[in-house]
Amino acid sequence: MSLILITTDYLRPGDPVDVYLKEHGHETVHAPLRGRRDRDELVRLLDGVEGALIANEPMTADVLAAAPALKAVVRSGVGYDSVDVAAASELGILVSNLPGINANAVAEFTVGAILAASRRLVELAAGVAGGGWPRTDGHELRGSTLGLIGFGAAARAVVPLARAFGMTVLCRTALAPAVEPAVVPPAAGSPAVASGPGSPAADVEFVDLDTLLTRSDVVSVHTALTPATRHLIDARALSLMKSTALLVNTARGAIVDENALAAAVRDGVIAGAALDVCEVEPLPADSVLRGVQGITVYSHMAGQTVEAREAAGREGAIELVNALAGRPAYRVNDPSVHRFRVALDARVTP
Structure with a gap:
């Protein structure tokens, strides 16, 4: 029996x-993350824990070193930047994510955020709620150009939605489309997103960032x-955008320089931004993003639908059981990482 956090x-x-998890012989402890969690609390929670199904815990080298039982x-999502994978590897701790698990949810949220910003829906609704009757116009998506930075599962799922609105789609990706994963892994619980003729890649023009x-x-x-994408969208990048352009971020907050963005929107360098993520979450009371007309901040909910949560919970549990048996399907650290003797049996299935 393993103790699972x-x-x-x-x-x-x-x-x-x-x-x-209990049917597979494990004991569970729940400690939901709803905000920030300091190092000492996390170390205390990890005491005696062999497996962890986590949110965005700061699993630093120091924290991992203080959890000797952890295997x-x-x-329970795609991003794993909160985990020091190199340190985990040194300690023999397997680290997995769930690639593509919430791609459809993120794609739909992305298009919803674009629509809301383009038609100023948040601003209009706030005006009515405040007793007014605003008549500010907006822009249609048809005939406009969408630029995707990255071409993972969520970005690929955005393409057909954007095309349905009549948008032209550009993409900048570090990997050529030919070497992108052919499909979203089966764990996604969503329709596969393929590459090749007739796929999203066929409807995208790949260009450099500028x-x-x-x-x-x-x-x-x-x-x-x-490290290469931290503050990728900085003052220089924002200065290249159209004064009528919008920025949408559903990835990670630190990819955008928030000080530069606040200044750019305030000064009219770009028209506005819709952010589902920020550098510090929850958004601090003194954040530079607060009070800037044209910037809307959501609460990191792009991937949080009923369907995506069910899939992430189910697949996260399966992956953790398999990882504890030494058979992870979606490990992100080196395949040679192992801390304990395992039998070469088949993957556990639901």
Whole structure:
């Protein structure tokens, strides 16, 4: 029996994930993350824990080193930048994510955020709620250009939605489309998104970043946070965009320089931004993003639909059980990482 820590806030004692883990012989402890969690609290929670199904916990090298029983960590989502994978590898801890698990949810949210910003829906609704009757116009999407930064599962799922609205789609990606994963892994619980003729890639023009920023009416961020992409959208990048352009970010907050963005919107360098993520979450009371007309901040909910949560919980539990048995399907660290002897049996299935 392994002790498993669950911090994803929508997973609860007695739910199907909890039942599944217990049916496979594990004991669970729930400590939902609803804000920030300091190092000492996290270390205390990890005491004696062998497996962790986590939200965006700061799993730093220091925290991991203080959890000697820990064997496997599974992120109940796509991004895993909160986990020090190199440190985990050194300690023999398996780290997995769930690639593509919420691609459809993120894609739909992205288009919804674009529509809301283009038609000023938040501003109009706030005006009516405040007793007014605003008559401010907006822009149609048809005939406009969408620029995607990154071409992972969520970005690829955006393409047919944008095309349905009559948008032209550009993309900047670090990988050529030919070497992108052919399909979203089966764990996504969603229709596969393929590459090749007739696929999203066929409807996209791949360009360099400066070209994308210059030509796009909407720039949507879908890349991972790495040292190379931290503050990728800085003052220089924003200066290349059209004064009528919108920025949408559903990836990671630190990809955008928030000080530069606030200044750019305030000064009319770009028209506005819709952000589902920010550098510090929840958004601090003194954030530079607050009070800037044209910037709307959501609460990191792009991937949080009923369907996506069910899929993430189910697949996260399966991945954790398999990781503890030494058979992870979606590990993100080196395949040679192992801390304990495992049998070469087949993957556990639901």
